[in-house]
Amino acid sequence: MKRSDRLYALIQILKDGRLHRAEDMARDLGVSIRTIYRDMDTLAASGVPVEGERGVGYSARAAITLPPLNLTENELEALHLGLAAVGNAVDGDMRAAAESLSAKIDAVLPEDRHGAPKSFGFAVYPFADAAQGFRYLAPIRAAIRNRQKLRLGMQDGSACDVRPLKLDYWGRVWTCLVWNETTDQFETLRADQIETLAILPGLFVDEPGKRLEDYQLALTGG
The missing domain is CATH 1.10.10.10 (Winged helix-like DNA-binding domain superfamily/Winged helix DNA-binding domain)
Structure with a gap:
């Protein structure tokens, strides 16, 4: 179970x-x-x-309960955007409620996500820090769909040109699997650590060794 x-x-x-x-x-x-x-x-x-x-x-003790829900990643994104907004509220009671709700979501999320980090979450990270990543989810998603390369500036001062391949959700932190053309390898980047994002001209095409299926095959030893 x-x-x-x-x-x-x-x-x-x-x-x-x-x-x-x-x-x-x-x-x-x-x-x-x-x-x-x-x-x-x-x-x-x-x-x-x-x-x-x-x-x-x-x-x-008696408490309000809800039936089980199956949420899409977009629905989770919307939920946590709302929690991030409420979590930054001045009202102490509402902030506490947002933190409590986030912790409840933490408790029931799957933990078998190929070694997903255990400590990520609004219950651990300040709301403002966790919400940082949400602002780039829409352009990243569009770039994946349209096969557009991105130039990313990261919080550590580094910069890279990438082919975005897949957005993933690891318990309140969103990540993007990319082919990093700067380091010439697959990398998983945390969306909340992206400082700047620019869409580069031109589209990328599938190349052996740089595709999502190549990454997945490497994970399974194929």
């Missing part, structure tokens, strides 16, 4: 408001008691109203 599915199953168990022992939940879900302890800590940190302690049991 995926971690996100297990966390959701635990919420379903706990929402009856009764006390549930970690041993029983571990047996029902086929995991260790230590895993249940970690999951309880994750749920509590994410704002789920879990009460209890190790060796005694856990329960959940």
Whole structure:
């Protein structure tokens, strides 16, 4: 069972408001008691109203729940743009609500994304820093679709000419897989670390060794 599915199953168990022992939940879900302890800590940190302690049991206070949702990457982008805007609000209660909601999303996102960074997220990074990457998503997406080369200036002062191949989402941080013509290799660049973006004239065409499928074949050892 995926971690996100297990966390959701635990919420379903706990929402009856009764006390549930970690041993029983571990047996029902086929995991260790230590895993249940970690999951309880994750749920509590994410704002789920879990009460209890190790060796005694856990329960959940009444809270508003939503049915499971399947979101596209564009919908996730829109959601986090909104959270970034609210997170920069002066109103302390609204900022706290945005941080809590972000943490809840963190808790149920898939974690099997080829070693995706564990620490990315609005719950860790300031909202302004995380929102930095959103401003370039639209032109990057258009460049991928239109096969346009980009010149990127990065926060570390470096610059590169790239062929953008794929946008990906790694738990609140968006990245772009590129063929970097400056270093002559595939690279994954974080969108929030891009300082400047310029569209270069002319279009690129597929060349063996520089295509998305070449990168994917290399990952699988093909």
